[in-house]
Amino acid sequence: MAQTMAEKLFSGHNLAGKPVRAGDIIEAQIDGAMVHYHASEPMHDLALQAGFNEGLPRVWDPERIFVLVDHHQPTLSQKQADDNALIRREVERLGIRSFHDSEPGISHQMMADYGLMRPGELVVGNDSHTISYGALNAGGTGITRADMFYVLLFGELWFQVPQSIKVVLNGHQPNYPIAKDIVLYLAGRYGDDFAGNMSMEYDGSLVPQLSIDSRMCLAAHGVEVGAKLAMFVFDETTREFLRGRTDKRYEPIAADPDAEYEKEIVLDIEDMPFVVARPHQFGNVAPVDELAGQRIQQAIIGSCANGRFEDIEIAARVLKGRKVAKGVRFLISPASQQVYLQCVKAGLVETLLEAGAQVVTPGCGVCQPKVGFLSDGEVCITATTRNFKGRKGSLKADIYLAGPLTVAAAAVAGEIVNPKEVFDGI
């Protein structure tokens, strides 16, 4: 029976030991569990609620649990500090060793930086963007805090084996990142749930040319179009990225050539314009030229979708010898300390600061109402994950989503603009 990547993944992790097909409900063995800043809920609160009066009585395997207190570093309130202290106590009590509460950064990027998930593994996290691990051929998928409680106890979880959608990307990689434009374009064309509950499996002539940074952006955004998994093949680029990050063995997964897909979509990126998602939904997409002239007060590059080296590097290229427009707050947040260091070593930070951008602490804050709030009537263009109403504070503010090149160009122009009009390096 020919299988998709999702069917391979869940067949290999099915506790019943049998091959599975799309639609089957199974209980699966988990390889890794990423618990982020809400750790106190699965590790403590839900244990009490379920009737474990002393807290979680055990964890299934302390070596396979990774606790990264990402959203709340550095802490922004007394409550966060108290919450983090509780998490620290529980981590020590339960013997979990992979604990990161003294290093700001986004959990998903740190899982990649430190080689904590590997190709072919089934890795869950109580954050929707756990799906980004598919960039490294790992079966990453978001679960809930209550699901995580179950995983911490047993190392198992129920799943419905997803149907798969093949996403074929063809064309040549230009000299700037285009992953964000691709996923926004697809959401605009097919709707913001076109991959609802499905496994997106990427293929096509563009894929081997895509950097890990771009694959992580595409995979992270799988959840914005409803997906359960967003899988890339394992290739030389993956192998090179993992070299030196993990010394554990891993077995990549690949779809069988005649696997059955629920649907297949094809995009030739040469036909694709620069695009922007208007407020307040991910799929509310238009070519950038239709929105040109829209004034902005804030611009952001960051998050688990676009806080990586190539996103910041293109911003630095745009800003070199230029200035951020007067009255525009341009926030740039590297996805992790490792990414930040990479940017510093490459000299990008100097360029960004000279141009008037603000480099803020790595983490999730710029993608939430935590760092850089908007007031009523303000407009922000951002290369982060979501443009929902209130995502940056006021319900009366407007958030536009775009790729890092389009955001940097807007920061210079003070308004949404086709990046070709600002930047001649493309």
Place this chain on the structure above:
Amino acid sequence: MAFDLNRRIRGRVWKFGDSIETDAINPYYRYPTMDELKQHTMEAYRPEFPKEVRPGDILVAGRNFGCGSSRPGLVLREVGVAAIVAESVARLFLRNSIARAIPIFMAPGITGVVHDGETLEVDYPAGVVRNPVSGASIELRRFPPLIERIFAAGGLPEFARERYLREQALAS
């Protein structure tokens, strides 16, 4: 809190559109306590909702309900919502609702059979959702047996504890 799927539910409908996100349902970034959340849930789409929702009301939504971050909709239960019925539900919101035993039902076509403010009946045992005034009814999707057992246990943490105690008893 256990929820009996076999209990029929009848209530007044609050109708919402497509792709209602968890930032609107559970805006805890801005309102971290349950008391605050109750005063602000769903206001991004219908500012009157937190003030006017009554215990027993039913929330009807379009496709992709609960998209966005992985956040439970416990606040909807706290303000009295007796059931959520949607064209389709985003997977993490569905997982969250199952894991916390919040009554949620998928009934493709639901937005076509009921208007805002009308009464709706959810009859899970019969597998239908009915508009008693117009007489229109539509099929709802049954859950697989494993999911029904999680509902019966009162949610996944409770289900987990039952399993843990059973295994401990067998081991001793």
